Amino acid sequence: MFAHELDVPFTLEVVHDLASVDAAAFGGNPMLKVPTLQVGTTSTFGTENICRSLVEHAGRSGDRRIxxxxxxxxxxxxxxxxxxxxxxxxxxxxxxxxxxxxxxxxxxxxxxxxxxxxxxxxxxxxxxxxxxxxxxxxxxxxxxxxxxxxxxxxxxxxxxxxxxxxxxxxxxxxxxxxxxxxxxxxxxxxxxxxxxxx
Ligand SMILES: N[C@@H](CCC(=O)N[C@@H](CS)C(=O)NCC(=O)O)C(=O)O
Structure with a gap:
């Protein structure tokens, strides 16, 4: 929802097996949880961090309306x-x-x-x-x-x-x-x- 609201383009990758114990299946998150944001070679774990990152990518850091x-x-x-x-x-x-x-x-x-x-x-x-x-x-x-x-x-x-x-x-x-x-x-x-x- 944040990406759509902020017009940040993205593609979703589905984690097909939530029971997997392979961190690679969760975008490299060693705690085996979604979501992970991948931008180039950079991974960001966790919803709150990802929302912060999307705000930055949208060029709206410091914008008091977010x-x-x-x-x-x-x-x-x-x-x-x-x-x-x-x-x-x-x-x-x-x-x-x-x-x-x-x-x-x-x-x-x-x-x-x-x-x-x-x-x-x-x-x-x-x-x-x-x-x-x-x-x-x-x-x-x-x-x-x-x-x-x-x-x-x-x-x-x-x-x-x-x-x-x-x-x-x-x-x-x-x-x-x-x-x-x-x-x-x-x-x-x-x-x-x-x-x-x-
Ligand atoms: N604090 C994390 C929590 C992540 C989280 O609990 N993700 C769940 C979403 S269903 C998950 O991947 N659960 C898989 C599991 O715990 O096995 C966030 O907000 O991103």
């Missing part, structure tokens, strides 16, 4: 971003641990991850309007809004906890999802590839 984490001066907004990152981690733990690794969902590790994810959604549901109000404005793009949207959309795409109790978050996702960058990057399954982990 709001990254380092531009957040408000405690509530900073906490919201932290919860979104933590919630994304919980979502990955639940999906990879239960759906991919077939580990028992009633293990306290997953019970706690699910409770934390629901708790983060409840916190965000209660404060979303306040958080949006406190974000620097005017702005073209913020990491917090994009990551919040992606979190909600991923839980809708690969269900773990219920989004039913969070109408304000669902409404936000519907509104934000109308952006061209969102419509161009819908979560979807990539075509199967020989040797994939099911």
């Amino acid at each position: 709001v990254l984490a380092e531009h957040l001066a408000d405690a509530v907004v900073r906490s919201a971003q932290e919860l979104v990152w933590s919630a994304m981690l919980a979502q990955v733990q639940l999906r990879v641990g239960i759906a991919v690794a077939n580990l028992p969902a009633n293990n306290v590790f997953f019970v706690k991850a699910a409770a934390g994810l629901t708790g983060a959604f409840a916190w965000l549901e209660a404060r979303l309007d306040d958080v949006l109000e406190r974000l620097p404005a005017p702005r073209d793009l913020s990491l917090l809004e994009v990551t919040s949207f992606c979190l909600i959309e991923h839980v809708a795409f690969r269900p773990t906890v219920s989004l039913e109790p969070f109408p304000r978050l669902r409404e936000f996702a519907t509104t934000f999802g109308a952006r061209a960058s969102a419509r161009q990057t819908l979560f979807r399954f990539d075509p199967p590839h020989k040797g994939d982990t099911p």
Whole structure:
């Protein structure tokens, strides 16, 4: 979404087997995670760093209309971003641990991850309007809004906890999802590839 919003050309390379233990399959990330940005021979690991890098490539470093984490001066907004990152981690733990690794969902590790994810959604549901109000404005793009949207959309795409109790978050996702960058990057399954982990 950042690349589309910033008009930075890119090509996507699919990681066909998330269970691979070959770092090369993850663009060289030794922690075996996506995403990795490759520009020439330079690799950048992690969403936040990649968004920073895309802002630089777009020639918009220092542009106050692009709001990254380092531009957040408000405690509530900073906490919201932290919860979104933590919630994304919980979502990955639940999906990879239960759906991919077939580990028992009633293990306290997953019970706690699910409770934390629901708790983060409840916190965000209660404060979303306040958080949006406190974000620097005017702005073209913020990491917090994009990551919040992606979190909600991923839980809708690969269900773990219920989004039913969070109408304000669902409404936000519907509104934000109308952006061209969102419509161009819908979560979807990539075509199967020989040797994939099911
Ligand atoms: N802090 C990293 C987290 C990366 C991450 O957890 N990626 C997940 C996306 S599904 C992943 O590759 N998981 C594979 C695994 O943990 O096996 C970021 O924001 O980029």
